[in-house]
Amino acid sequence: xxxxxxAGDRLLVLPAGERGxxxxxxxxxxxxxxxxxxxxxxxxxxxxxxxxxTPERTLWLLGDNPARSTDSRQFGALPLSALxxxxxxxxxxR
Amino acid sequence: xxxxxxxxxxxxxxxxxxxHCDIPCGIYDPxxxxxxxxTVARMVELLEQIEVKDHATRNKYVRCVASKEEHAEKVxxxxxxxxxxxxxxxxxxxxxxxxxxVWKLLKLASKNKQNVDTAAxxxxxxxxxxxxxxxxxxxx
Numbered sequence: 001x002x003x004x005x006x007a008g009d010r011l012l013v014l015p016a017g018e019r020g021x022x023x024x025x026x027x028x029x030x031x032x033x034x035x036x037x038x039x040x041x042x043x044x045x046x047x048x049x050x051x052x053x054t055p056e057r058t059l060w061l062l063g064d065n066p067a068r069s070t071d072s073r074q075f076g077a078l079p080l081s082a083l084x085x086x087x088x089x090x091x092x093x094r
Numbered sequence: 095x096x097x098x099x100x101x102x103x104x105x106x107x108x109x110x111x112x113x114h115c116d117i118p119c120g121i122y123d124p125x126x127x128x129x130x131x132x133t134v135a136r137m138v139e140l141l142e143q144i145e146v147k148d149h150a151t152r153n154k155y156v157r158c159v160a161s162k163e164e165h166a167e168k169v170x171x172x173x174x175x176x177x178x179x180x181x182x183x184x185x186x187x188x189x190x191x192x193x194x195x196v197w198k199l200l201k202l203a204s205k206n207k208q209n210v211d212t213a214a215x216x217x218x219x220x221x222x223x224x225x226x227x228x229x230x231x232x233x234x
Contacts, residue, residue, distance in 0.1 A: 001113040010108065035111050042111040063113060067184040 001044060001064045004033065010091035011035075011044070017083030027057060028086055035085040036061065036078055044087065045071055059083060122180040124226035127172035130165040131222040134206050135215040137162035142212065159210075166207045169218065170200055173225060185232040192228060199225055 005011070013035055016024035028034050028047050035044050036059065050060035050072075058077035063069025072078070137158045144155045177196045186192060199221040205214050 005113060007113075011111070042109060044111045044113050067182050069113075073183070 001033070001046070004046075004064055005044065005087075005090060011087050012089040013085035013087050015084070016086040018081055020083070020085070024086055027059070027080065028083070033087040034059070034061070034083060035087065036082045037084050038075065038078065038082060042084065045069075048072070050077060122176050122229070124172065124176055124222070124229045127169050127176075127222045128219070128226055130168040130172060131203075131215075131219045133165040134162050134169065134203075135212075135219050137165070138206075138210055138212055138215040141210045162210075163207055166203045166218075169203045169222060173199055173203075173222070176225075176229060180229070181232065188232050188234070189228045195221075195225060195228065 014024055015021050016028060016034065018025060030047055030049055032047050033044060034047055035042055037043075045061035045063055048060050048062040050058065054060060054077050057080050059080060059082065060072045060077050062071045062073070066073075140158045141155065141162070144151055144158065146152050146155050173196060177192070181189075181192060189195075199218075202214065202218050202221055205211070206218050
């Protein structure tokens with residue numbers, strides 16, 4: 001996710017998704033950075049526009065560094081139920 | 095009141111989130127394939143030298159054949175993992191002939207399993223070295 005996020009950054013997140021704050025329960029806007037749970041792990045990715053034919057109300061997530069990222073290009077779209085949080089702030093000046 | 099405090103504490107307890115896959119990036123290494131290909135070539139060299147005349151020489155011959163099989167299969171496995179797991183569409187700009195190169199390399203490894211062929215073994219070593227060079231180029 002560099003340079004937007006770097007290893008060791010602290011993130012302030014707001015609960016989002018099905019059990020999130022009211023107003024953050026739906027699909028996050030394109031370009032926002034979210035935390036999802038996938039295969040029992042929490043991962044941070046950016047919300048991207050899904051390719052044609054992707055089911056509605058699913059998340060298409062891409063890392064910022066395509067050559068190094070494992071993301072929806074490999075694992076496909078994630079259900080909205082995977083969404084845990086929306087990143088609103090990160091520590092550290094750039 | 096203590097409930098409110100504890101739920102605030104819970105909300106403010108940091109957890110670790112990851113941006114990368116389980117295994118850290120950068121552990122892919124084609125040198126295993128190159129070493130396996132060189133082992134195949136060495137086994138072919140030995141097989142051409144062994145004169146089978148008793149149990150001991152037959153045993154040695156069979157062991158060399160088994161090792162050749164094993165290492166040719168290892169070349170295929172190592173190359174396939176890097177091809178499918180490491181290489182991303184973005185890398186194809188730097189290695190446009192990747193798929194053709196891998197396809198031919200895998201067929202060459204099979205040819206080395208089927209035969210005792212010095213020329214094919216040398217080709218396999220060259221092809222895995224070319225694959226290692228393509229891997230390096232994709233990172234440049």
